[in-house]
Amino acid sequence: MKTSFPRQDIKVLLLEGVSRTAVEVFERAGYSQIEYHAKSLPEDELKARVADAHIIGIRSRTHLTAEVLEHAKRLIAVGCYCIGTNQVELTAAARLGVPVFNAPYSNTRSVAELVIAEAIMLLRGIPQKNALCHRGGWTKSASGSFEVRDKVLGIIGYGHIGTQVGVLAESLGMRVIFHDIETKLSLGNARAAGNLDDLLERADVVTLHVPETPATKLMFGKNELDRMRKGSLLINASRGTVVDIDALADALRKEHLGGAAIDVFPVEPKGNDDPFVSPLIGMDNVILTPHIGGSTLEAQDNIGIEVASKLVRYSDNGSTLSAVNFPEVALPEHPRSRRLLHIHRNVPGVLSRINELFSAGNINIDAQFLQTNADVGYVVIDVSADEQQAASLKDKLAAIPGTLRTRVLY
Numbered sequence: 001m002k003t004s005f006p007r008q009d010i011k012v013l014l015l016e017g018v019s020r021t022a023v024e025v026f027e028r029a030g031y032s033q034i035e036y037h038a039k040s041l042p043e044d045e046l047k048a049r050v051a052d053a054h055i056i057g058i059r060s061r062t063h064l065t066a067e068v069l070e071h072a073k074r075l076i077a078v079g080c081y082c083i084g085t086n087q088v089e090l091t092a093a094a095r096l097g098v099p100v101f102n103a104p105y106s107n108t109r110s111v112a113e114l115v116i117a118e119a120i121m122l123l124r125g126i127p128q129k130n131a132l133c134h135r136g137g138w139t140k141s142a143s144g145s146f147e148v149r150d151k152v153l154g155i156i157g158y159g160h161i162g163t164q165v166g167v168l169a170e171s172l173g174m175r176v177i178f179h180d181i182e183t184k185l186s187l188g189n190a191r192a193a194g195n196l197d198d199l200l201e202r203a204d205v206v207t208l209h210v211p212e213t214p215a216t217k218l219m220f221g222k223n224e225l226d227r228m229r230k231g232s233l234l235i236n237a238s239r240g241t242v243v244d245i246d247a248l249a250d251a252l253r254k255e256h257l258g259g260a261a262i263d264v265f266p267v268e269p270k271g272n273d274d275p276f277v278s279p280l281i282g283m284d285n286v287i288l289t290p291h292i293g294g295s296t297l298e299a300q301d302n303i304g305i306e307v308a309s310k311l312v313r314y315s316d317n318g319s320t321l322s323a324v325n326f327p328e329v330a331l332p333e334h335p336r337s338r339r340l341l342h343i344h345r346n347v348p349g350v351l352s353r354i355n356e357l358f359s360a361g362n363i364n365i366d367a368q369f370l371q372t373n374a375d376v377g378y379v380v381i382d383v384s385a386d387e388q389q390a391a392s393l394k395d396k397l398a399a400i401p402g403t404l405r406t407r408v409l410y
């Protein structure tokens, strides 16, 4: 729920040792009640601690289930100091009017730097030479060792990370081509490949930066590996499900590929003590890292700042911009319009608050529940107001917990 109470009255509970930069953001904003825990809490203690918290900040190990959220009677917002948000029951939070924020892009640079480092290491054959020396071996040779300059880097998924990788690679003299399902503007001298096959046939190094979706699951299998140039290199720091790991192991064993760097795996250990199992273990030309693409101290600091800033903004003015379960309501720029307003029908009082708002503003609307599915309902609104009224209406509607996006009908 949007708050209007003073910042010093807001209690912030930060768990799992989120970056201290988050604490600094809250302190600078005048928050004085900040409880900081370096670790996650056992469930019983968690339920007790959340009881009087207005804002809860977590990372990936604290599970905010519907039951835990019910204990947080004063909760106004949750911050996930990470990218994933599936440790929070998002619909339960939305039902309670609690937006959940995260930091999807604070570690873009860190992932891109890892990929560049790996491209250099693979091209120089460092993993093999490193392994050899560790075994007490010594073979001084230029064989299998290349400069990055003038090599072709093929980027699959030219989004936040993909573009950053491209810019860094060009600064080293690489030639960048990319493939994306969307039409993308190219940065620098990067060029869109004709299609995926074209990219695979031209690239010396292929790097994957697509999201995990049903369409990208196993999108990189035997067929795609076979199309890569003999001796070329594959980097995956996107999601483990994107690559058929057995087909990759096979392509490496057959020496069709010259090497690979893999940061993400189809099945990853759940904790630091779980064993890591992979068909790639023991291959000297493969760099294996434990999903650390985004794990740098700088990225953690950026995440601390990004999420804390979103939480402060929300508690100041109710802006749910970029909340993962509670998108901003964009309403109505034009004073005369008919709109379909999506609402979370289970948020208590949402419909009556919308009605109250319109009747108080003396605005001609027709709000009716049209249709419902599990959680979302639709209301048609005929707005006929002056511009000032329309602008204030937009802010007020956005502040009602449970209102979601609108679609303009005219």
Ligand SMILES: NC(=O)c1ccc[n+]([C@@H]2O[C@H](COP(=O)([O-])OP(=O)(O)OC[C@H]3O[C@@H](n4cnc5c(N)ncnc54)[C@H](O)[C@@H]3O)[C@@H](O)[C@H]2O)c1
Pocket: 083, 104, 105, 107, 108, 111, 156, 157, 158, 159, 160, 161, 162, 179, 180, 181, 182, 209, 210, 211, 212, 215, 216, 219, 237, 238, 239, 263, 264, 291, 292, 293, 294, 295
């Ligand atoms: N290794 C790590 O620690 C780490 C850290 C952060 C992000 N990631 C992963 O990196 C990936 C990319 O992140 P991002 O922030 O750049 O995402 P993004 O959404 O900015 O970019 C993804 C791009 O992939 C494109 N795309 C989607 N499906 C595609 C397909 N089938 N073929 C080609 N292109 C396709 C999209 O159009 C988009 O341009 C994600 O999988 C994310 O989970 C990994």
